[in-house]
Structures are given as C-alpha cells and as structure tokens.
Amino acid sequence: MNSFNDLPLLDIGGGTNKIIERRMSNHPVNKITNNYYQLAIEQLAEYKFFQLCTEEQKQNICHNLKIQHYPAEHYIYTADQTCNEVTFILNGIIRTAWTSPEGKHYIYKFLPAGILTNIVPIITHQCFGHDHISHEPTTVAIIPGDIFVNILQCNPKVLYAVFELICNRSHHQYHDCYYQTTQPLQIQLARQLLYLIEYFSIQFESNIKIRIKLSQENLAELLNTSRKNINRELAILTQEGIVKVRYHQIYILDFQKLKNLIQ
Template sequence: MNIFSFPSILAKDQVAHDRNAQQSLIQNLHCVTTDYYQYAMELLKEYKFFQLCTEQQQQMIAHHLKIQHYPAGHYIYTANQNCQNIAIILKGIIRTAWTSPEGKHHIYKFLPAGLLTNIVPTVTGQCFGHDHISHEPTVLASIPANIFLDILEKNTKVLYVIFQLICNRTHLHYSDSYYQATQPLAVRLARELIYLVDFFSFQLDSDIKIKIKLSQENLADLLNSSRKNINKELSLLAQQGIVKVRYHQIHILDLKRLRALISETDMNDHSIKTGTQC
C-alpha cells in the first residue's frame, strides 16, 4: 500500500493544524505590519522634508507607503539593480557591501534604524553601487520613487532640504575618504568604534556594548586593513583598558579615552576637512 495515497486521520488533523497556524501567522504579521505602518507615519512627521510637504503630498506618501519585512542575511537590493523606492529603516540594521571579482564579500558601512536611504540612486536614476543586506531581521518603509521625485519637482522647499541632506552626507563621505587615506589604523579604528557606539550600542552598568556582532574580519573590511592588523590594534586598546573584546562582541570601557584618540587629529585637520564641503 502506498501510504501517501491514504492519509490517516492524524495526517488530516496535522494539515488542518498547519493551515490554522499559517492563518494565525498571517493575521499576526498583518497586525505587526499595521503597527509598523503607524510607527513609520509617526517617524515621517519628524523628518523636515515631510513637514514641508503639502497636505496633499503627505497624503500621497501615506497612501503609497509600504512596509516590508526581511529576515537576517537577506539581499534587499543588489549592486547594479535599479532603484524603485526611497526607504526608511524602521527596525534592524542594513549592511552595505559588494562582492569582488574573486568572490570576496566586502562590508562598506552599517546603516542604522531611522535612516532615510536610496536618495541618490532615486534622484540620479542610477543603479545601486552596493548590495544592501539585512544584517539582522529588518523592517523597511518604502515610498515609490516616482512619488518622491514628483514632490521634489513641485515643492522647492522639500527639494532644498533634500539637497542639504545630500551635501551633508557627501561631506561625511569626503571626511571618511580623508581619514582612510591619511590617518593611521589606530585613529581609523577609534573613529569607526565611535560611529558604532553612536548608532548601534546600549549602556550597561559599567560599559557600553556595541549591539552589532562583528568579527575582526568585518572590521578589517570596514577599514580596508587585514585581520592581523585589526587584532593588534584591538589588543592594544584592550591593554589600555579602553575596550573589551569577546567573541564577535565589543564593549567600550572608556569612551572618553577612545574619543581622545581622534580629537587631536580632528582639531589639526579641521581646515582641510571643511574645505571639502559642498
């Protein structure tokens, strides 16, 4: 007898149970999505560009706003893919990266929750330059590119605010490039750790824990260095009592001393960096 041709009562009960579980999951996801939609609308109200939209433009955004859920490690966008929307990171972390011709995965930057992203590829009509991967379970709110571009075309106040935002980010990019090209690894590592503290950390009783699980190879990618050199610099920071390193986890024990490692460089190079402003 082919047992798969005559399912037992137990099997039928299991099918019914699975269907009920699936329907319950869909209902729960719908509720969660509704909650995230409401959260996205509240978050939008804090963005200056949204505040400067007309009431009709705000309603247009609200009508077309979509919530998207991604599991950890999911490719949200891929390099050379056309951009279809402006995105707001509601929850989670996105890592931007690219894959070399040899197949090596290089991390470029971690993007925090609350960030408005995809502006440049939307405005220029160009493809993504990096892969965008959910580093952990991530939720995005997306605005269709054509809606966003139509608002920019018709609302000069919104256009100016977005222009300012792009200029500020360009300035930060120039600053990153300057540090990468001119500063020793110790300074660049301290600067990267402070960035991670500012956007991806929480305070414990005696120290600050960086939430992102990072390997030394990840830090080597971020700083265009080697795992061996990163290990050496982290060991020196640990010996000085500035950081504590566990498996894929970094704790900042003395943030003031960590900032001091780059404060003198910041002061000496202020004139050079401000010259790169757009």
C-alpha cells in the same frame, strides 16, 4: 551620546540623538510591533523633508506607503540593480557591501534605523554601487520613487532639505576618505567604533556595548586592512583599558579615551 558632529545620516527635524533614544526605548529591535504602518507614520513626522511637505503631499505619501519585512542576511538590493523607491529603516540594520570578482565580501557601512536611503539612485537612474543586505531581521517603509520625485519637483523647500541632506552625506564621505588616506589605523578604528557607538550601542552595566556582533574580519573589511592588523590594534586598546572584546562583542570601557584618539 553625541560622539560625532559629521555623521548626518538621518533626515531628522529635531535633535537626532534624542529621537533615536526615544525610538530605541519605545520600539526595541526585538519587539514585534503589529502596526508597522502606524509606526512609519509616526517616524515620518520626525523627518525634516516630510515636515516641509504640503498636507496633500503628506497624504499622498501616507496613502502609498508600503511596509516590507526582511529576514537576516537577505539581499534587499544588489549592486547591478536599478531602483525606483525611497526607503527608510523602521527597525533592524542594513549592511551595505560589495563582492569582489574573486568572491570576497567587503562591508562599507552599517545603516541604522531612522535613515532615509535610495535618494541618489532614483534621481540619477543609475544602478546601486553596492549591495544592501539585512544584517538582522529588518523592517523598512517604502515611498514610491515617482511620488518622491514629483514632490521634489513641486516643493522647493523639500528639494532644498533633501539637497542639504545629500551634501552633508557627501561631506561625511570626504571625511571618510581623509581618515582612510592620511590617518593611522588606530585612529581609523577609533572613528569607526565611535560611529558604531553613535547608532548601535546600549548601556551595559557601567560600560557601553556595541549591539552589532562584529568579528575581526568584519572590522578588517570596514577599514580595508587585514585581520592581523585589526587584532593588533584591538589588543592595544584592550591593554589601555579602552575596550573589551568578548565573542564578537565589543564593549567600550572608557568612552572619553576612545574619543580623544581622534582629537
């Protein structure tokens, strides 16, 4: 289900949605996979940057690849931490967020399985701008940063592929800023729901179920607004037969109507 064309989060060589669907069917989130290393190798083969590596570079990555498991609500990285590793999520969800000086938690984005992270911190040698928290039990594969950087320095094709990925992500962030600055809350909410459908949904009977459990407070954090405003907008979408909300679970009843809100 391709609701967005401007969500280049995944560094995938083929069709993104097709690959995600195959992963979800082959490796359900709740399924315990004994050989995560083999799963990581299989998923790496789908990444554009890895496809462009030489055989020696591929072997170097695979030889030094590490698998790490995190329980739910574990702080993987904090905003004041430096980083020297590239990670990609094998399964689970990572929540990026930050905490204000007053202690309020702000969610920025949910990162799905399949995303390559930490490229900018290892290149800039800067601290993270926000926390990375496992929203549910999550498994990641880790590539040492020095190996990744060395490949970028030696292989211009890989360098360009990663540069393209970063540019696409920057382009998406500009879209975020545009919608947050110029569009009414209903359109912002519709866009956020479409993102969640793109990466975190399953078919539930005749509807679409967003797999992440989200409170109105969570949605308010994502859209930098109040819970009261989110409650009002969800009520409107419910009245129009577009969504149904039950116990922190959101169901999409009319995907096309939701998509039309942002067109």
